Amino acid sequence: MTLLDTWFNNPALQKALLPAFIETIQMVGISGLATVLIGLPLGVVLFVTQRGGLGENRALNFVLSSIVVNITRSIPYAILMVALIPFTRWLVGTSLGPIAASVSLAIAAIPFFARLVETALRDVHPGKLDAAHAMGSTKMQSVTKVLIPEAMPALVASITTTVVTIVGYSAMAGLIGGGGLGRLAYNYGFQRYQVDVMVITVVILVVMVQVIQMAGDAVTKKIDHR
Known part of the structure; x- marks a missing residue:
């Protein structure tokens, strides 16, 4: 109990934890929304324009698949977010903060999500599309x-x-000025050797992931009528 009291009396946790958590929610929310809005159509186009697809277009498919998606996905995120700093500054006027970090997060996640969308569409039985065409x-x-x-x-x-x-x-993203829990963990947990900040930050991230995963699994089961 004494250890917990010491941790929660830490000024870094009292003053910076909630703002850092809100910044993380902002980054995830903005970039997640942008990823779905852009990545879903991109994934559909990848599927439709592939060889034998509904709107086969090998040239367009090659550009989107091999150049846009594959090249972006092959760049490690740590390098990508640094390389995008000038673009981010031009787009949103700053390279610092959760809004700026959302740019690199979205650009990194869109190709990844588009590939998942393409794979999901390939699992649809071709007979259902044939039946739709017949009608x-x-x-x-x-x-x-x-x-x-x-x-x-x-x-x-x-x-x-x-x-x-x-x-x-x-x-x-927090390591290059994006803010959020990553920045909090780095500034206090790593640079100042405050183990309590590091542990609590990790716990919060783990809980976030668990909540997101459970919510996603619940929705998937509810709409899956197979």
């Missing part, structure tokens, strides 16, 4: 009314995996 559905209707609804459980699982990944990335 006169357009390509857009096949995508919006058959493909995506049938893949929805896998898509929700993909969103969950992506958001969990973003939580981990957000801790790294």
Whole structure:
């Protein structure tokens, strides 16, 4: 009990923990939303334009798949977020804070999520698309009314995996001025050797991941009618 009292009496935890937690929520929320809004259409385009797809376009598929997605995914996030500092400063006017960190988080997560979306769509039985075509559905209707609804459980699982990944990335973003729990752990837990700050920060991140995963699993089970 004495140890806990000592930890929670730490000024760093009393004054900086809640703002750091809010900044982490901001980073994860903004970048997660941007990732879904951009990554979902990108994943659909990757699937549709592939060889034998609904709208086969090998040139476009090659550019998006091999250049945009694969190259971005091959760059370690620590290097990517540093390389994006000039772009981030141009886009949002600053390279510091959770809003700025959300830019690199989204750019790192979008290709990852797009690949998961593409994989989820490939698991839809081709016969369902054939049946939709036989009933006169357009390509857009096949995508919006058959493909995506049938893949929805896998898509929700993909969103969950992506958001969990973003939580981990957000801790790294704190090291270059992104703020959040990562910055708190680095400034106090590492540089000032305050083990209590490090431990509590890790515990909070673990709890966040568990909550996100459980929520995602619950939604996936609810909408999966197979």
